[in-house]
Amino acid sequence: xxxxxxxxxxxxxxxxxxxxxxxxxxxxxxxxxxxxxxxxxxxxxxxxxxxxxxxxxxxxxxxxxxxxxxxxxxxxxxxxxxxxxxxxxxxxxxxxxxxxxxxxxxxxxxxxxxxxxxxxxxxxxxxxxxxxxxxxxxxxxxxxxxxxxxxxxxxxxxxxxxxxxxxxxxxxxxxxxxxxxxxxxxxxxxxxxxxxxxxxxxxxxxxxxxxxxxxxxxxxxxxxxxxxxxxxxxxxxxxxxxxxxxxxxxxxxxxxxxxxxxxxxxxxxxxxxxxxxxxxxxxxxxxxxxxxxxxxxxxxxxxxxxxxxxxxxxxxxxxxxxxxxxxxxxxxxxxxxxxxxxxxxxxxxxxxxxxxxxxxxxxxxxxxxxxxxxx
Numbered sequence: 001x002x003x004x005x006x007x008x009x010x011x012x013x014x015x016x017x018x019x020x021x022x023x024x025x026x027x028x029x030x031x032x033x034x035x036x037x038x039x040x041x042x043x044x045x046x047x048x049x050x051x052x053x054x055x056x057x058x059x060x061x062x063x064x065x066x067x068x069x070x071x072x073x074x075x076x077x078x079x080x081x082x083x084x085x086x087x088x089x090x091x092x093x094x095x096x097x098x099x100x101x102x103x104x105x106x107x108x109x110x111x112x113x114x115x116x117x118x119x120x121x122x123x124x125x126x127x128x129x130x131x132x133x134x135x136x137x138x139x140x141x142x143x144x145x146x147x148x149x150x151x152x153x154x155x156x157x158x159x160x161x162x163x164x165x166x167x168x169x170x171x172x173x174x175x176x177x178x179x180x181x182x183x184x185x186x187x188x189x190x191x192x193x194x195x196x197x198x199x200x201x202x203x204x205x206x207x208x209x210x211x212x213x214x215x216x217x218x219x220x221x222x223x224x225x226x227x228x229x230x231x232x233x234x235x236x237x238x239x240x241x242x243x244x245x246x247x248x249x250x251x252x253x254x255x256x257x258x259x260x261x262x263x264x265x266x267x268x269x270x271x272x273x274x275x276x277x278x279x280x281x282x283x284x285x286x287x288x289x290x291x292x293x294x295x296x297x298x299x300x301x302x303x304x305x306x307x308x309x310x311x312x313x314x315x316x317x318x319x320x321x322x323x324x325x326x327x328x329x330x331x332x333x334x335x336x337x338x339x340x341x342x343x344x345x346x347x348x349x350x351x352x353x354x355x356x357x358x359x360x361x362x363x364x365x366x367x368x369x370x371x372x373x374x375x
Contacts, residue, residue, distance in 0.1 A: 030373065031066065031067075031093075031094060031095070032058050032059075032060055032063035032064075032066050032067055032373075033058065033059040033060065033373070034057055034058060034067070034088075034095045035056070035057060035058065035059060037056075038056065038057045038058075038088055038114075039056060039057075039086075039088065040087070040088050040113070040114050041085060041086065041087050041088070041100070042056065042085070042086045043083070043084070043085050043086075044080055044081065044082050044083060044084045044085075044086065044142060045082055046082045048082070048142050049142060049143055049144060049145055049146055050064070050080065050142055050143065050144040050145075050270070051144055051145050051270065051342070051356055053080070053086070053142070054270065057088070057097055059373075059374070060371065060373055060374070060375065061270065062270045062271070062272060062312035062340065062342075062371055063272075063373075064270055065269060065270065065271065067094075067095055067096050067097050068096070068097060068098075069089070069091075069096035069097060069098040069108055069111075070098070070099075079141055079142075079267075080099070080141070080142045081141050081142065082142065084099045084100075085099065085100040086098070086099060086100070087099075087100045087104055087105060087113075087114075088113075088114035089104075089105035089108055089111040089112065089113060089114060090105075090111060090112050090113075090114060091108065091110045091111045091112075092110065095114070096108070096111065098111075141267065143265075143266035143267055144266055144267055144268050144269075144270065144310070144342070145266050145342060145344065145354055145356065146266070146294075147264075147265075147266040149294055149296070149354060150266060150296065150344050150345075150352075150354055151264065152224075152246075153285075153296055153344070153345060153352050154262065154264045154265075154266075154344070154345060155262060155264050156201075156224035156246060157221065157222070157223065157224055157352075158201075158203065158221075158222040158224070158257070158260075158347075159209070159218075159219040159220065159221055159222065159347040159348075159350055160219060160220055160222050160257075161219055161220070161348070162217065162220060164257070165203075165205055165220050165222060165255060167191075167192075168191065168203075168255040168256060168257050169189045169190060169191025169192065169193060169200075169238065169255070169256045170189060170190060170191060170253050170254065170255050170256070171187050171188070171189050171202075171250060171251065171252055171253060171254045171255075171256070172188055172189060172190045172237075172252065173187065173188045173252065174186075174187050174188075174250075174252070175187065179251065179252060180249040180250065180251055181242055181249060181250045182242065182245055182249050182250070183226070183242050183243065183244050183245050184241075184242065185241075185242050185250075186239060186240065186241055186242070187228070187239075187240050187242060187250060188237055188238070188239055188240070189228075189237070189238045189240055189256055190236055190237055190238075191236060191238075191256070192236065193230060193233060193238050194258050197258050197259065198229055198230040198231075199227065199228075199229055199230075199258070199259040200227070200228050200229070200230060200240065200256040200257065200258060200259055201224060201226075201227055201228075201256070201257055201258075201259045201260070202224070202225040202226045202227065202228055202242075202250055202254050202255070202256055203222035203223060203224060203225060203254065203255045203256070203257060204222075204223045204225050204251070204254050204255070205220060205221075205222065205223075205255065206220065206221030206222065206223040207220070207221045207283060208220050208221075209221070209282055209283065209298065209300070209349075209350055210282075211280075211282070211300050212280050212282065212300070212365060213280065213300075216349075218282075218300060218302075218349040218350050219347060219348065219349055219350055221283075222255070222257070224246050225245060225246060225248055225249075225250055225251075225254055226242055226243070226244050226245035226246055226250055227242075227243045227244050227259060228240035228241060228242050228243060228250075228256065229241045229243055240256070266344065268309045268310040268344070269310045270310055270312050270342065271308065271310045271311055271312065272311070272312060272370050272371060273306065273307060273308070273311040273312075273313065273370050274370050275306060276301055276305050276306050276307055276311070276370060277301070277305065278367055278368060278369035278370075279299055279300045279301040279305075279367070279368050279369075280299065280300050280318075280365055280366065280367055280368065281297050281298070281299055281315070281362060281363070281364055281365065281366045281367075281368060282298050282299065282300045282350070282364060282365075283297065283298035283364065284296075284297050284298075284362070284363075284364060285297070285298075289363050289364040290361045290362065290363050290364075291355050291358070291361070291362040291363075292355065292358050292361060292362070293339075293355055293356070293357065293358050294354060294355060294356075295354075295355045295362070296352055296353070296354055296355075297341060297352075297353050297354075297355060297362065298350050298351070298352060298353075299313065299341075299343075299350065299351050299353055299368050300349070300350060301350070301351060301368070302346050302347050302348050302349045302350045302351050303346050303347065303348055303349075304348055304349055305349075307343055307346050307351050308343070308346065309343055309344060309345065309346060310342065310343065310344075311342070311343045311351075312340055312341070312342045312343075312356075312371055313340070313341050313342075313343070313353065313368040313369065313370065313371065314337065314339075314340060314368065314369050314370070314371040314372070314375040315337075315338050315339040315340060315341055315355070315358065315362050315366055315367070315368060316335040316336060316337055316338060316366060316367040316368070316369065317335060317336040317337075317338045317360060317363075317366055317367075318335060318363070318365050318366045318367055319332045319333035319334050319335050319336075320332070320333050321333075335367055336360070337359070337375060338358055338359055338360040338361075338362060338366065339355055339356070339357045339358035339359060339360070339362060340355075340356050340357045340358075340371060340375060341353040341354060341355045341356060341362075341368070342354055342356055
């Protein structure tokens, strides 16, 4: 059985996909900067992420698709697995990274080996790589970013509009009049129930997202409480068995929405959202208003603006307003670069993103924009 590779689309597919798009990205002014410490050969190990691997090779890891050389003879050329050996090669003036198929760079037409050192620097330790035998099963693949950090945001949380939340069925009573209920309990809900499913997710109305620049209401955070199964229906009153809860009990007035069956994955392609207008950070999860590495944030750009999963944004400190000591007028200081974040889930008008690198604390109101070389 041929190997599959995880991580990203081939550079040729990446280029072709953008060429077919009427909003295709402008040509890069210069090829991505490959680090002097980039390894001549690297063995992928369990626990690696695609972003981490890309960071070994590039100063700007979001430009990884520009150097990735996938094997087009393989049925799925954009997956990488533990045990794969990555090699650094040159095709004329272009540097590429590929998976060694047994003959090194000789398997890539026109490619020659990199003259760089075969030593790898990782986690503060230098070591020389040796051939290794694949020991991981094929289904264990390398995610783009750590899945445990974002799992709950992939299968639980949801951002909806006001009408969706207000028109959703709601819990009116617990079994024997209980105000709160947990897994294994029975509750009653009132509303209009869809006929094509008995499985519902239970939500509690959360934060309202407002665009800081236009004051548009962008949606409401529907915080996941648990899951329930419709076991009986009498007119508009449904009887539900609570299947599980997520750290809190079900309460009166909690809302029910048909459960979405979604593929939970952290496998996607880092990309530059060239044509997405700059925006703002509007929420930091798990904090009042500040984020650091591996924090989840909400940005005020979504599918409506063309944002896609894998889009990488530069984060910039929003310039402070100060009073000019000479003219006494109010001026805003310039923005300052502070990090990078990658989108992992999109909604109509907002998106969830993970902070992958931060040199400063990220705050609500800070700016986002497509990254440029050096971010």
